Amino acid sequence: MQKQKSKVILLPCSSYREELVYEGLKKGLELLGGLETLVKKEEKILLKPNLLKKAEVEKAVITHPAVVGMFARILKEYGCKNVILADSCGHGTTRKVIAGTGMDRYMDEFQIPAVDFSEGIKKLYPEGSQAKEFMLSRELLEQDCVISLCKMKTHALERITGAVKNSYGFVYGFYKAKGHTLYPSVDSFARMLVDLNQCVRPRLYVMDGITAMEGNGPGSGDPVDMGVMLLSTDPVALDSVFCHLVHLKPQMVPTNYHGEKMGLGTWKKEEIEILTPDGRISMEEAVRKYGNPEFHVDRRVMKHGIWEKMAKALNIFQKKPYIEAEKCIRCGICAKSCPVPGKAVEFRDGREHPPVYDYKKCIRCFCCQEMCPEKAIKVK
Ligand code: SF4
Ligand code: SF4
Known part of the structure; x- marks a missing residue:
């Protein structure tokens, strides 16, 4: 049937x-x-x-x-x-x-x-x-x-x-x-x-x-x-x-x-x-x-299998969030949103500078990028 x-x-x-x-x-x-x-x-x-x-x-x-x-x-x-x-x-x-x-x-x-x-x-x-x-x-x-x-x-x-x-x-x-x-x-x-x-x-x-x-x-x-x-x-x-x-x-x-x-x-x-x-x-x-062929969305093919595992192990070829310093207003919402114990994004030296990422801890959930009110966090 x-x-x-x-x-x-x-x-x-x-x-x-x-x-x-x-x-x-x-x-x-x-x-x-x-x-x-x-x-x-x-x-x-x-x-x-x-x-x-x-x-x-x-x-x-x-x-x-x-x-x-x-x-x-x-x-x-x-x-x-x-x-x-x-x-x-x-x-x-x-x-x-x-x-x-x-x-x-x-x-x-x-x-x-x-x-x-x-x-x-x-x-x-x-x-x-x-x-x-x-x-x-x-x-x-x-x-x-x-x-x-x-x-x-x-x-x-x-x-x-x-x-x-x-x-x-x-x-x-x-x-x-x-x-x-x-x-x-x-x-x-x-x-x-x-x-x-x-x-x-x-x-x-x-x-x-x-x-x-x-x-x-x-x-x-x-x-x-x-x-x-x-x-x-x-x-x-x-x-x-x-x-x-x-x-x-x-x-x-x-x-x-x-x-x-x-x-x-x-x-x-x-x-x-x-x-x-x-x-x-x-x-x-x-x-x-x-339809809209110009719609800006990630169409790249993901690496699977052994390549994906190697990339993960070496922490390469992975998408990662980064902060555009000139847009950052030091509100700290990104750090607050980070679910990783000990935080994978955090202010290092007070609020003089934008928060800094620890990519070894980062699990790439992108909560920080979702919640930034200033569009200061991008993904590369
Ligand atoms: S949420 Fe955005 S504006 Fe706020 S501190 Fe983080 S990067 Fe800067
Ligand atoms: S991507 Fe997720 S784990 Fe990484 S810094 Fe942002 S909120 Fe934390």
């Missing part, structure tokens, strides 16, 4: 004008079979946007408030009464990050409480291939249903951050940093993320790719108009379409590669069906119409 294809809804959307986003999302849900097939009105629902850190909305660091707001409006109009919004932010809390962005205004309007996660609860996951337990946020575990509202961005560690990676925000506060030391390699981290998605099982993934982030993502890249929103219940298929649109081979993204192997979803184009408001289109047509 032929395997059922994973549906990805591709919605062209040229701006964040409310009605445009609202109509697009409504159409997208209809193409997926209707909101009633995904959630029940009486369920407790968590909306989980990407709220990495406080930044101007135009910088494309967080899921755009209009996408979150219009999705909230649709849920409320449908009759959902128990909806909350939360994320385990990289820096700050849900309420602090959304304050003044416009997302707070939408949450007030639709009477959806924005919640700061209060504590971590151990959730055992014996079925996990890489991770057998997670420290998840209490408020997440109290919900019946989770909807992931992710952002189309680049990522120094996993090349992109999209649907699969957005779920890392279910892990409670400090344990996110700890996760990088427990799963220090690109592959082990990706496999843990796949386990996490299988453990939490978000019902739906919505990607804001109207304005995406390219280059030095996920916190310090550049906004670029892609003009699309993507919806799917298969996060790997959704991320695969994102990859195709930016001319990156989907299997080069570790969360896609392992996500397919571990049964979370598929990155293979022959197993993905793309639907638009104008009908079904092929991946090639989607790329031709909505």
Whole structure:
């Protein structure tokens, strides 16, 4: 019997004008079979946007408030009464990050409480291939249903951050940093993320790719108009379409590669069906119409096997973070974000000079680069 294809809804959307986003999302849900097939009105629902850190909305660091707001409006109009919004932010809390962005205004309007996660609860996951337990946020575990509202961005560690990676925000506060030391390699981290998605099982993934982030993502890249929103219940298929649109081979993204192997979803184009408001289109047509070959993302082939092991042992050919001294304001956020005991980036002689890296200790998690507020940390 032929395997059922994973549906990805591709919605062209040229701006964040409310009605445009609202109509697009409504159409997208209809193409997926209707909101009633995904959630029940009486369920407790968590909306989980990407709220990495406080930044101007135009910088494309967080899921755009209009996408979150219009999705909230649709849920409320449908009759959902128990909806909350939360994320385990990289820096700050849900309420602090959304304050003044416009997302707070939408949450007030639709009477959806924005919640700061209060504590971590151990959730055992014996079925996990890489991770057998997670420290998840209490408020997440109290919900019946989770909807992931992710952002189309680049990522120094996993090349992109999209649907699969957005779920890392279910892990409670400090344990996110700890996760990088427990799963220090690109592959082990990706496999843990796949386990996490299988453990939490978000019902739906919505990607804001109207304005995406390219280059030095996920916190310090550049906004670029892609003009699309993507919806799917298969996060790997959704991320695969994102990859195709930016001319990156989907299997080069570790969360896609392992996500397919571990049964979370598929990155293979022959197993993905793309639907638009104008009908079904092929991946090639989607790329031709909505793709961006100039999108700045890491397309280099990784060294595998013996070469990778040698490079690691000799600490060469590996990506590494570095600080552009002239941009550094000596805030120390990079050192605070570093999860390695004893810190792999730290001030050496007070705050006269920027922090200094100890590459022997550094596990290349790139948390420092994610969190730097001044775009002073680059990866070479
Ligand atoms: S986070 Fe950025 S600006 Fe702050 S000390 Fe580190 S490199 Fe400098
Ligand atoms: S220095 Fe940066 S990349 Fe290295 S371990 Fe610390 S946070 Fe991660």
